[in-house]
Amino acid sequence: MAEPAHNQKAQDPEPLRExxxxxxxxLLTVFLRILAIGAVADVVASLIxxxxxxxxxxxxxxxxxxxxxxxxxPLLYVWVGKDMVRxxxxxxxxxxxxxxxxxxxxxxxxxxRAQLALQNYVETVVASVPSSLLVLxxxxxxxxxxxxxxxxFGIGDRDVVGQPVEKVLPLVGVWKLVAEVLGSDEPRRKVSxxxxxxxxxxxxxxxxxxxxxxxxxxxxxxxxxxxxxRKRLLEQVETSRARFWGIVDAASDAILSVDEHRKIVxxxxxxxxxxxxxxxxxIGQPLEMxxxxxxxxxxxxxxxxxxRQNADRQNxxxxxxxxxxxxxxxxxxxxxxxxxxxxDGKPLMTAIVRDVSERQRAERELRESKEALQDFLDNAxxxxxxxGADGRFVYVNRAWLRTLGYTxxxxxxxxxxxIIHPESRAHCQDLFQRVIAGESIKNFETVFVAKDGRRIPxxxxxxxxxxxxxxxxxxxxxxxxERKLAEERLNHLAHYDSLTGLPNRLLFADRLTHELAxxxxxxxxxxxxxxxxxxxxxxNDSLGHDVGDLLLKAAxxxxxxxxxxxxTVARLGGDEFTVILHDLNPVEGxxxxxxxILHALSQPFVLEGREVxxxxxxxxTVYPLDGETVEGLLxxxxxxxxxxxxxxxxxxxxxxxxxxxxTDRLTLVQDLHRALERGELVLRYQPYVALATRRLVGxxxxxxxxxxxxxxxxxxxxRVAQDAGLIAPITEWMVRTACADARAWQSPxxxxxxxxxxxxxxxxxxxxxVDSVVRALRxxxxxxxxxxxxxxxxxxxxxxxxxxxxxxALHALGLTxxxxxxxxxxxxxxxxxxxxxxxxxxxxxxVCRLTTDSDRAAIVSAIIAMAHGLKMTVVAxxxxxxxxxxxxxxxxxxxxxxDLVGRPVPAETFVRFLEAGGGSERRAA
Numbered sequence: 043m044a045e046p047a048h049n050q051k052a053q054d055p056e057p058l059r060e061x062x063x064x065x066x067x068x069l070l071t072v073f074l075r076i077l078a079i080g081a082v083a084d085v086v087a088s089l090i091x092x093x094x095x096x097x098x099x100x101x102x103x104x105x106x107x108x109x110x111x112x113x114x115x116p117l118l119y120v121w122v123g124k125d126m127v128r129x130x131x132x133x134x135x136x137x138x139x140x141x142x143x144x145x146x147x148x149x150x151x152x153x154x155r156a157q158l159a160l161q162n163y164v165e166t167v168v169a170s171v172p173s174s175l176l177v178l179x180x181x182x183x184x185x186x187x188x189x190x191x192x193x194x195f196g197i198g199d200r201d202v203v204g205q206p207v208e209k210v211l212p213l214v215g216v217w218k219l220v221a222e223v224l225g226s227d228e229p230r231r232k233v234s235x236x237x238x239x240x241x242x243x244x245x246x247x248x249x250x251x252x253x254x255x256x257x258x259x260x261x262x263x264x265x266x267x268x269x270x271x272r273k274r275l276l277e278q279v280e281t282s283r284a285r286f287w288g289i290v291d292a293a294s295d296a297i298l299s300v301d302e303h304r305k306i307v308x309x310x311x312x313x314x315x316x317x318x319x320x321x322x323x324x325i326g327q328p329l330e331m332x333x334x335x336x337x338x339x340x341x342x343x344x345x346x347x348x349x350r351q352n353a354d355r356q357n358x359x360x361x362x363x364x365x366x367x368x369x370x371x372x373x374x375x376x377x378x379x380x381x382x383x384x385x386d387g388k389p390l391m392t393a394i395v396r397d398v399s400e401r402q403r404a405e406r407e408l409r410e411s412k413e414a415l416q417d418f419l420d421n422a423x424x425x426x427x428x429x430g431a432d433g434r435f436v437y438v439n440r441a442w443l444r445t446l447g448y449t450x451x452x453x454x455x456x457x458x459x460x461i462i463h464p465e466s467r468a469h470c471q472d473l474f475q476r477v478i479a480g481e482s483i484k485n486f487e488t489v490f491v492a493k494d495g496r497r498i499p500x501x502x503x504x505x506x507x508x509x510x511x512x513x514x515x516x517x518x519x520x521x522x523x524e525r526k527l528a529e530e531r532l533n534h535l536a537h538y539d540s541l542t543g544l545p546n547r548l549l550f551a552d553r554l555t556h557e558l559a560x561x562x563x564x565x566x567x568x569x570x571x572x573x574x575x576x577x578x579x580x581x582n583d584s585l586g587h588d589v590g591d592l593l594l595k596a597a598x599x600x601x602x603x604x605x606x607x608x609x610t611v612a613r614l615g616g617d618e619f620t621v622i623l624h625d626l627n628p629v630e631g632x633x634x635x636x637x638x639i640l641h642a643l644s645q646p647f648v649l650e651g652r653e654v655x656x657x658x659x660x661x662x663t664v665y666p667l668d669g670e671t672v673e674g675l676l677x678x679x680x681x682x683x684x685x686x687x688x689x690x691x692x693x694x695x696x697x698x699x700x701x702x703x704x705t706d707r708l709t710l711v712q713d714l715h716r717a718l719e720r721g722e723l724v725l726r727y728q729p730y731v732a733l734a735t736r737r738l739v740g741x742x743x744x745x746x747x748x749x750x751x752x753x754x755x756x757x758x759x760x761r762v763a764q765d766a767g768l769i770a771p772i773t774e775w776m777v778r779t780a781c782a783d784a785r786a787w788q789s790p791x792x793x794x795x796x797x798x799x800x801x802x803x804x805x806x807x808x809x810x811x812v813d814s815v816v817r818a819l820r821x822x823x824x825x826x827x828x829x830x831x832x833x834x835x836x837x838x839x840x841x842x843x844x845x846x847x848x849x850x851a852l853h854a855l856g857l858t859x860x861x862x863x864x865x866x867x868x869x870x871x872x873x874x875x876x877x878x879x880x881x882x883x884x885x886x887x888x889v890c891r892l893t894t895d896s897d898r899a900a901i902v903s904a905i906i907a908m909a910h911g912l913k914m915t916v917v918a919x920x921x922x923x924x925x926x927x928x929x930x931x932x933x934x935x936x937x938x939x940x941d942l943v944g945r946p947v948p949a950e951t952f953v954r955f956l957e958a959g960g961g962s963e964r965r966a967a
Contacts, residue, residue, distance in 0.1 A: 178262035182207045182220065185261070194268060211266065219250040223262065228252070236269065245270045296395040300329050301388065304342075308392070316397055318369035329393060334367050366395065374399050425500065425519040431478055433457035436514055445521055447493035463489035463497060477504045477515045487522070499526045539613040541591055542598035550612035554622055554672045557610075558665055561625070568665040569623030569632035572679035573639070576657040576690045578617040585652070592649045593656070600642040605635060620679070628761050629664055630711075636660045636693035644691065657691035659683055668696045710754075711766040714747070718771060722748055723759075725779050726946035727797070729955065730917060730939035733931055738956065740796030740830065742939065743780040744946045745772070760802055773805040774814040781822040781829060783949045787956060788828065795956060798830040800862055806837050812851045819855065826856035832883060833861055846877055853878040860917070864905060882909055886920025886940070893925050906933050 174194045177186035184205050192202075195211070202210045207220075216237060223231050234249040249265040290297050291311045299308035306329055309321040317324075317332055324331070330338040341364070366376040377396045382389065419426050419439045425446075428436040435453050443450065446461060462470050466488045473483055482505040490498040502519035537549035545553065554570070561568045575597060582590030594617065601611045601619055610622040621639070623632055640658060647654045661683025669675040678696040686694040717723055727741030747754040754762070763772050777799055784797035805811065819826055831852065837845060853859055859878060863885035884902055891898045902918075909916050918930050921940035930938060947955070 174266040174268075176207065176211065176264040176266070178207055178264060180262065182262075184210055191266060194266065207264070211264070216248050216250070216264075219248065220262070223250050223252045243270075244268060245273045296397075298329060298332075298393045298395065299390050300393065301390060304328050304330070304391075307390070313395065316368075316395065317366065332367055332395075334365050334373055337364060366397070375402055425502075425521065426517075427458070427519075428514055428516045429458045429474075430512065430514045433459055433474070442519075445492070445498065446490060452493075461490050461492075463491050465489065473504070474515065477506050478513055480506060482506075490519075498523055539598075542595050542613050544598050544602070544619075545610060545612040547612070547614050550610070550614065550620055550622070551672055553610045553612070554675070557622055557624060558670070558672070561665060564625075567626040567629065567667070569621075569626040569629075569635070570663045570665070570675045570679050571621035571623070571632065571636060571639070571660050571693075572663075572676065572683045573619050573621070573658045573660040574683065575617040575643070576659055576687070578656055581654055581656065585649070585654075589649050589652070589654075593647055593654060596647050596649070597643060597656070600645075601639060604638045604642045609635075620676070626664060629667070632662045632664060632695075633693065636662060640691055640693065659686040659690060660693035661686055661696065662693055663696045710762045713749070714759075714762050714766045714768055717747055718768075718775065723772065723775065724748055724948070725776065725783065726948055727783070727952040728939060728946040729944040729952070730798075730919075730937050731943055733927070733935050733938050738795070739937055740798060740828075741952055742798040742800065742832070742946075743776065743783075744800075745776050756800070760804065764804055769804050770808045770810065770814075773801065773808065773811065774818070777814055778818040778821065781818045781824040783952075784828050785822045785824040786949075787953060788825070792956075794825070794828055796828050796830050796858070798832050798860070800832040801834065801837075803834050803837050806833060806845075806848070812848055815852060815857075816855065819857075827858070830858040830860055830881070833859065835861055835864060849877045849879075860915075879914065881915040881917065883917040883919055883939075884935075889918050889920045889926060889930075889940070890922065892929050899929070903933050906935055910934060 174191035175186070175188040176184055176191060179185055184202050184207055187202050187210070191197075197210065207216075216235070219233050219235055223233060231252040232249065234247060237246045237248050238244075239246060245268075247267040247269045249267075251263040251265075253261045253263055290308070293310060293312055296313035296316045297308065297310045298306055298313055301307050305326050306324050307326075309319070309324050314320060330341060333341055364376050364378055365373045367373055375398045377398055379394045381392050381394075383392060422439060423441055425442040426437075426439040427442055428438075430436050434457055438450075438453055443453070448456070458474065459467055459471065470488050473486060477483060482503075484503050485501060486504070487499065487501050490500055492498055499522045500519040501522050502517050504515055504517035506513055506515045508514075537546060537552075538544065539546045554568075557568050560566070575593075578590065578593065581593055594613075597617075598611070598613065598619070601621065605611060605621055606624070608624040610624075612620045612622075614620060621635065623635060626632060639660065643656065643658045647656070661679045661681065663669060663675045663679040663682060665675060668678045682694045682696040686692045724746055726744045726746060728744060729738055729741050731737055732739050745756045745759060747759050760769070760772075763769050780797045780799045784795065787795045787797075801811070815829075815831070818824075819829065849859060858880050860881035860883060861879055862883045864882040882905070884905060888898050888902050892902060893899075906916050915936045917937040917939060918926075918935050919939040921927060921930070921938040921942050923942060927938065927942070944955070
């Protein structure tokens with residue numbers, strides 16, 4: 043910073059001038075002179091007075107005056123003139139001195155202002171330069187600082203000028219520079235050093251320069267440069283360079299670089315090992331020294347041509363393969379690729395050389411191996427095929443062509459699925475996708491179809507391979523036609539009766555074991571019938587064994603025709619037969635089958651022109667009622683059969699009480715045929731109400747069979763109807779009657795009242811259920827919105843496609859579809875939603891334990907929440923107390939049904955209940 047001008051001027055030296063006498067000295071001199079004149083005057087006056095005789099006093103005065111005047115005048119003139127001259131000369135000298143001083147001051151002021159302007163300019167320049175600068179005095183006081191220095195060290199706008207440098211630049215490594223510069227006698231001294239700032243994790247390059255001009259104090263110029271990023275980049279460059287050379291030396295190929303004169307400048311370790319030269323032996327030598335002499339000219343021409351081209355890369359050894367030359371004179375095949383690059387501004391070419399000796403040997407061996415493999419595959423008896431990911435054949439061997447009857451040209455237009463039998467196609471498509479995904483499959487069987495349509499069973503192994511980015515499967519198959527025929531013959535001999543073709547005792551035991559295991563898992567029943575032919579022995583003895591064999595074969599055929607395809611008829615030996623009844627439900631179904639068998643066998647047989655009649659005795663056992671093992675059931679069935687022999691042509695159950703139940707059930711079946719005609723079937727309606735308002739919504743129809751002495755509920759009635767084959771007519775009667783009653787409940791002034799009809803799985807499965815509902819609605823005129831079909835959950839399990847078709851047709855009518863007893867089956871709400879289900883009913887088994895079983899309560903709560911999420915209404919049946927009502931209301935249940943609301947009542951009673959004030963939501967506008 044500049045110092046004030048007046049201070050600078052005060053310090054400049056004054057010019058030399060004559061010293062001036064003090065005033066009192068001048069006054070004293072004048073006084074003494076006057077005294078001297080006075081003394082002379084006194085003497086002269088005395089003399090004149092004496093001469094003239096005048097008084098001394100008066101003369102003294104006159105003389106004094108005259109003397110003073112005469113003497114003093116010249117004296118005064120001389121003195122005054124001299125003084126004036128002297129004073130004038132002094133004044134002139136003073137004026138000249140002042141003029142010189144003014145000129146000198148003006149010059150100094152001009153120089154000072156110029157110096158101050160220059161100093162301000164320098165300070166401005168220093169402050170604005172992009173470099174980080176500090177200007178220091180030799181006592182290390184900051185005189186100027188640049189803005190970039192302030193920004194670099196974050197010292198803000200506070201004034202650092204005049205501060206010691208150690209407070210401004212806290213870098214320890216700088217002081218060594220300062221000492222070196224200050225200790226030097228050189229007028230201009232420049233030193234620099236790299237300094238690390240560990241606090242801020244930065245690196246700086248500091249340059250200190252001593253600047254000294256003649257007749258000026260020395261100054262120190264300190265330049266600080268942040269080199270953190272540059273140092274990092276340099277380290278990266280060094281690391282990259284080290285990595286590059288590491289890669290070069292670690293490369294599996296020889297790497298050589300040549301300059302513009304084709305002199306080798308880089309020779310990596312792989313090149314040393316490949317050519318047998320040390321790097322120092324080839325550096326500076328032409329690249330052609332590594333090639334046989336006959337190739338050098340052509341190689342040089344190719345390189346020169348490449349240098350003139352714009353291409354950056356060229357493969358020089360596509361055709362033919364070049365030969366390299368080792369130090370020992372050995373030639374070996376190589377591939378060379380050259381590339382252009384620039385290093386340190388100089389053009390270089392890099393050659394990558396690969397020794398292909400091993401590759402050529404491997405290719406030769408592979409070619410020979412392929413030829414041998416091809417010869418082996420073409421002479422193999424197994425069927426070999428390669429198939430692409432698109433299913434098209436890539437390769438098939440001669441045995442494949444010979445077995446399937448195709449020509450190579452015909453195979454080109456085939457896919458692998460064209461030769462697979464339709465029954466095996468879906469399974470093979472799954473296997474094919476698994477193999478494409480990388481799985482290896484062993485010993486799988488399938489069936490091919492030959493060109494002429496023959497079925498060819500095969501067994502094979504398959505896996506996948508990838509070649510040039512394409513995935514293909516390869517498989518080897520063995521024709522199992524002969525083996526399958528032999529196995530079938532052996533299997534038939536081992537498991538089937540040679541006379542009747544029925545399963546023998548061994549296969550019977552296996553089938554029954556399987557049936558019992560399946561029934562145990564599904565909680566089903568299995569029936570076992572044991573029978574023999576009454577009167578077979580007399581026929582066999584009198585007519586001969588040939589006729590007896592014919593009788594056994596004919597009886598076997600009638601037995602097989604009396605049972606379902608899922609049942610099994612077996613011959614144990616002689617005239618003993620067994621029948622396994624799959625999924626027996628109910629128990630009485632075994633008696634129905636037994637009656638059919640007895641009826642079939644009671645018809646006369648015509649054998650070699652003779653009419654032969656026999657009967658049979660049948661013993662029946664049921665799993666798990668009469669036993670749980672094959673041996674136990676067979677033994678009990680045999681016991682029951684011998685009981686039946688007491689009355690030829692009859693059957694007996696192993697347990698007497700079962701026999702009584704069967705007899706009663708058969709009587710019911712016969713009576714049910716007449717029940718519809720007699721009007722013994724009636725509908726009763728159990729009301730259900732909206733939980734929020736406790737207002738009547740509708741009634742659920744329950745069918746009952748009211749005999750003279752007993753009332754059979756709907757569940758038991760439907761079992762009997764199934765045995766009697768009356769499911770369809772009873773269902774149609776139920777729907778039509780319910781619709782007619784509901785139509786009678788409706789009036790223009792009254793709210794809509796719905797009627798719910800429960801349909802079991804058997805009822806819904808009948809072919810004409812949709813037609814029955816359409817016909818009932820049309821004949822009764824009931825608004826479809828008033829009909830709610832409650833469907834058993836089991837309906838949604840099998841045959842989902844046919845179920846969906848029926849449900850869509852019913853939903854299109856405008857009625858409501860609900861699911862009954864939800865939670866007792868295995869369906870999910872998500873599955874049910876796709877069938878247009880609008881409501882569900884929670885069974886009484888869940889509702890009755892809501893307040894005592896936390897697990898059941900949690901399940902019901904979840905069902906309600908999920909149903910509402912799918913916009914389904916929820917009905918809880920079996921509600922018996924207000925505690926259950928309160929719990930259901932808290933969970934948001936829509937409707938309730940049960941004894942607390944009302945028991946099932948006849949239609950006329952339900953009407954009176956409606957007239958007494960029951961009702962539902964008002965009609966929709």
